Amino acid sequence: MCAQSRAERDSQVFGEGSADPRGSGPRAAATARTVLDGPEIERALTRIAHEILERTKGGDDVTLLGIPSRGVPLAERLARRIEGVEGRTVPRGSLDITMYRDDLRLAPARALGRTDVPPEGVDGRLVVLVDDVLFSGRTVRAALDALNDIGRPRAVQLAILVDRGHRELPVRADYVGKNLPTSLRETVTVQLSEPDGHDAVLLGPAKPRPGEEG
Amino acid sequence: MRHLLSTGDLSRDEALLVLDTAAELAQVGDRSVKKLPTLRGRTVVNLFYEDSTRTRTSFELAAKRLSADVINFSAKGSSVSKGESLKDTALTLQAMGADSVVVRHNASGAAHRLAEWVDGAVLNAGDGTHEHPTQALLDVFTMRERLGRLDGLRVAIVGDVLHSRVARSNVLLLHTLGAEVTLVAPPTLVPVSVHTWPCSVSYDLDAVLPKSDVVMLLRVQAERMHDAFFPSAREYSRRYGLDAERFARMQDDAIVMHPGPMVRGMEISAEVADSTRTTVNEQVTNGVSVRMAVLYLLLGGS
Numbered sequence: 001m002c003a004q005s006r007a008e009r010d011s012q013v014f015g016e017g018s019a020d021p022r023g024s025g026p027r028a029a030a031t032a033r034t035v036l037d038g039p040e041i042e043r044a045l046t047r048i049a050h051e052i053l054e055r056t057k058g059g060d061d062v063t064l065l066g067i068p069s070r071g072v073p074l075a076e077r078l079a080r081r082i083e084g085v086e087g088r089t090v091p092r093g094s095l096d097i098t099m100y101r102d103d104l105r106l107a108p109a110r111a112l113g114r115t116d117v118p119p120e121g122v123d124g125r126l127v128v129l130v131d132d133v134l135f136s137g138r139t140v141r142a143a144l145d146a147l148n149d150i151g152r153p154r155a156v157q158l159a160i161l162v163d164r165g166h167r168e169l170p171v172r173a174d175y176v177g178k179n180l181p182t183s184l185r186e187t188v189t190v191q192l193s194e195p196d197g198h199d200a201v202l203l204g205p206a207k208p209r210p211g212e213e214g
Numbered sequence: 215m216r217h218l219l220s221t222g223d224l225s226r227d228e229a230l231l232v233l234d235t236a237a238e239l240a241q242v243g244d245r246s247v248k249k250l251p252t253l254r255g256r257t258v259v260n261l262f263y264e265d266s267t268r269t270r271t272s273f274e275l276a277a278k279r280l281s282a283d284v285i286n287f288s289a290k291g292s293s294v295s296k297g298e299s300l301k302d303t304a305l306t307l308q309a310m311g312a313d314s315v316v317v318r319h320n321a322s323g324a325a326h327r328l329a330e331w332v333d334g335a336v337l338n339a340g341d342g343t344h345e346h347p348t349q350a351l352l353d354v355f356t357m358r359e360r361l362g363r364l365d366g367l368r369v370a371i372v373g374d375v376l377h378s379r380v381a382r383s384n385v386l387l388l389h390t391l392g393a394e395v396t397l398v399a400p401p402t403l404v405p406v407s408v409h410t411w412p413c414s415v416s417y418d419l420d421a422v423l424p425k426s427d428v429v430m431l432l433r434v435q436a437e438r439m440h441d442a443f444f445p446s447a448r449e450y451s452r453r454y455g456l457d458a459e460r461f462a463r464m465q466d467d468a469i470v471m472h473p474g475p476m477v478r479g480m481e482i483s484a485e486v487a488d489s490t491r492t493t494v495n496e497q498v499t500n501g502v503s504v505r506m507a508v509l510y511l512l513l514g515g516s
């Protein structure tokens with residue numbers, strides 16, 4: 001299903017090559033634990049917005065690019081917060097990474113997300129990539145490649161709502177909403193009001209992996 | 215979807231997935247780096263037994279924009295002229311490691327046969343008078359871009375339907391996507407089996423024109439005609455050609471399409487061909503995006 005969050009799909013597709021993303025059936029929401037609720041997500045985003053302003057000394061040349069699907073509404077929210085503080089518009093858009101993924105051949109061809117680069121482009125800008133969950137780091141690697149084909153930013157930074165660890169590439173986030181220690185077998189699901197109706201970050205239970213004993 | 219042989223094989227969802235993917239990939243043509251790494255290391259063979267500039271170049275460009283390696287093979291100047299069969303040629307190319315074969319052949323059904331022989335994905339780039347699925351997909355894509363919808367769209371396909379693979383592919387695809395198609399042609403240029411097609415037929419262009427959102431003109435394929443199908447080119451042009459006077463009687467926002475190559479003065483007058491409501495060049499641009507989408511969907515996954 002499309003409604004399944006990318007975080008969860010990533011955890012299955014990227015996590016040790018588990019081959020069957022449909023193995024879990026309907027999301028085990030009954031036993032999932034809420035680790036961030038709506039107000040906590042709001043506060044984390046407000047803090048990140050201020051950190052971006054602080055680190056970029058006012059954020060004159062900042063462009064926010066969300067990675068579909070849930071990075072896009074997060075980038076939009078961050079942009080609105082920065083605008084609220086600084087009183088000027090912040091260019092924001094979306095950057096689809098599907099065509100740059102390193103696991104395309106492990107699954108049937110995926111539908112593409114939207115790429116929507118602001119009209120001023122990314123050349124010479126400070127691009128902040130925004131995504132919901134940082135896990136293996138492979139999505140960010142793909143995003144850097146995609147960005148490279150669009151232009152040459154002055155610098156690239158990464159803002160993330162949840163960092164769940166287990167990096168497979170040398171990638172780290174510049175702005176983190178919450179560090180969430182997880183086991184590889186747990187699932188992290190981010191729900192946002194724009195696509196899902198309400199805000200929450202859920203930590204799902206460990207579940208048996210197909211093809212793994214025990 | 216493993217091959218693309220006929221638009222009749224596409225479900226509504228599959229067809230829309232191709233169109234939506236093409237809409238995203240269209241952006242690549244506007245960038246400074248017009249390339250995606252998606253099909254790196256894959257090989258696409260263009261196997262063309264008939265002359266073609268538009269389709270072959272379009273497929274080649276689409277594959278290259280996705281970083282695939284492209285081998286162009288035309289029957290002229292190859293072992294085909296020494297008597298090699300389609301099957302042996304295809305197996306030779308497969309032995310060289312082709313992941314996909316784009317085939318154009320003068321025999322209807324050639325792509326279907328090929329799909330039984332080779333392991334890779336087969337894309338039908340026109341087989342005889344049967345089908346030309348990517349042309350129909352790019353036509354439908356152009357309609358959706360220009361008019362914003364497909365459901366309930368009234369499309370007139372005018373001209374040499376009998377020898378047209380474009381007409382059949384368009385009728386099947388437009389029907390799947392909810393458009394209403396009317397074929398307009400002299401009785402001699404309508405296929406015998408047309409009653410089995412999901413469309414209506416008219417012999418009177420002037421009656422159909424004012425009711426159409428899209429008028430698609432087909433080239434009279436003189437090279438496939440071994441009989442006299444109409445008295446003279448002039449008479450055909452007078453009854454079925456789109457000239458400025460007929461163009462003026464169309465709806466204000468209706469568009470004129472042509473798969474190319476156009477024969478100006480025959481099915482379309484020069485004035486109409488150069489109008490801003492004629493989408494011939496857009497169709498060519500969209501062709502690259504649509505073929506990228508098809509190649510990605512067939513070769514990009516597992």
